[in-house]
Amino acid sequence: MLLKLLKYDSRAMWKQFSLIWGAALALALVHRLTHTLHFIVTLGTRIANFTNLALAIVFVAMFVISVMFIIQRFSKGLLGGEGYLMHTLPVRPWQLVLSKLICAIVTGLGSCVVAFLSAILMYPEDFQRFFQSVNWLKLFRRLLQNLGTLVLAAEFCMVILSFLILFISTIYLAISIGHLFSHHRRLISLVSFIGLYILIANIYSWVLSYKVIQALVDAATVNAYGSMLTDIAIMLLPAAAFLAVVCWILENKLNLE
């Protein structure tokens, strides 16, 4: 059932983001092409200036739309009109939340990838020369000989993923808290979002005030590997708690009026 929900949610995501991702990549390509227009320098510069601005707008728009999408897919999809459809499907609330979460993560990562690709496309460098200048075989061989680097890279990716999960689950819980009230739901959600981050900081400072816990954290963070794993745990623990509360609210306190 989760896969079926994901199919539906990713279709909704694709309808919205195929256009914005496509626009970002297309503008990056236009920008790159304008740098090759040496024979009409003035026009080329003007177009390049325009595409620089347009690309900056697309990046900002992509970030804003990604956050708006995450908020809307949850608030409209589960707590708004669409909730009449989603909550009457033969699935559990946690499946609905997990599907939305996975889709939101893919959206966030997808936007990051598109932004990265756009920057590469914009870079006025000869790709062929760039790829030929690196000895890829040697690079891969060295990476495989030094597995620690790969583990660090994987941990770094996990840190980014954990940050994203915590960010999204905080948004979900803030919206769910707002849903418990009959008036000023958006304002309460916004205040809750800020309040939840303050809560996390206070809880951790309280927990770390215990010497035993502090000693454990110190032992775990003696090197980069341990530090990143600790960061991952520090972010995933509250995220899991937040998601559990979201599921409880959807199961017991849903009111689509």
Place this chain on the structure above:
Amino acid sequence: MSNFLIECRGLYKTYGLRPALSGVDLAVGPGRIVGLLGPNGSGKTTLIKLLCGLLRPTAGWLAVDGEAIGPYTKSVVSYLPDRMYFADWMRATDLFDLFRDFYADFDYEKAFAMCRSLGVEPHDRLKTMSKGTKEKVQLVLVMARTAKLYLLDEPIAGVDPAARDFILRTILTNYNEEGTVLISTHLISDVEKVLDEAIFLKQGKIMLHQTVDAIRAKENKSVDALFREIFQAGPMFDEEEGF
């Protein structure tokens, strides 16, 4: 296993301090067309939302097809809400795909056939459709299922008398006859002719639950006339004793 499709015992639902349902006891068998009748704010929508799992009761016990409300009961209930639940980006065919994925009893071919007979183009975007056409799509989604329980929340509210007949005819020609249809409405005269049973709901309490034939025989009047008598002329009986 119970013989009833819907069973409620001592069902309470409150919104904050305001009670919406107060001690509802109800049992409805399969193969019936039941009218859930009452004025606005009597608790009809709340009862339907509890049955389809959109709300949790504050107290009491509730079962559909012998099971507590959950994924199983949702798989056998076909629910028509009193509002639109579409996302803007969708076409009717996207919804048909979704229903086929989630409901084993959804008949894809029947949905297309119903669209043709109702004059709906299923490949059109929903946001380009008129309100009436969207309502037809929603009706198609509900009636193209062979559900055990159809919960229709105000299906004929806000439409002209000709459209009411049209909607009722669509429901009657497409529902699963072994299943039960629960229609909530305050437009009694329009639905009376198709009902097997009537439930009168007032201020969250069931005032009457009888077959339409029994009402006519006992009261010597139509359900509509009795409804008007109860809900417009003030209380005609002691609430403690019931009807």
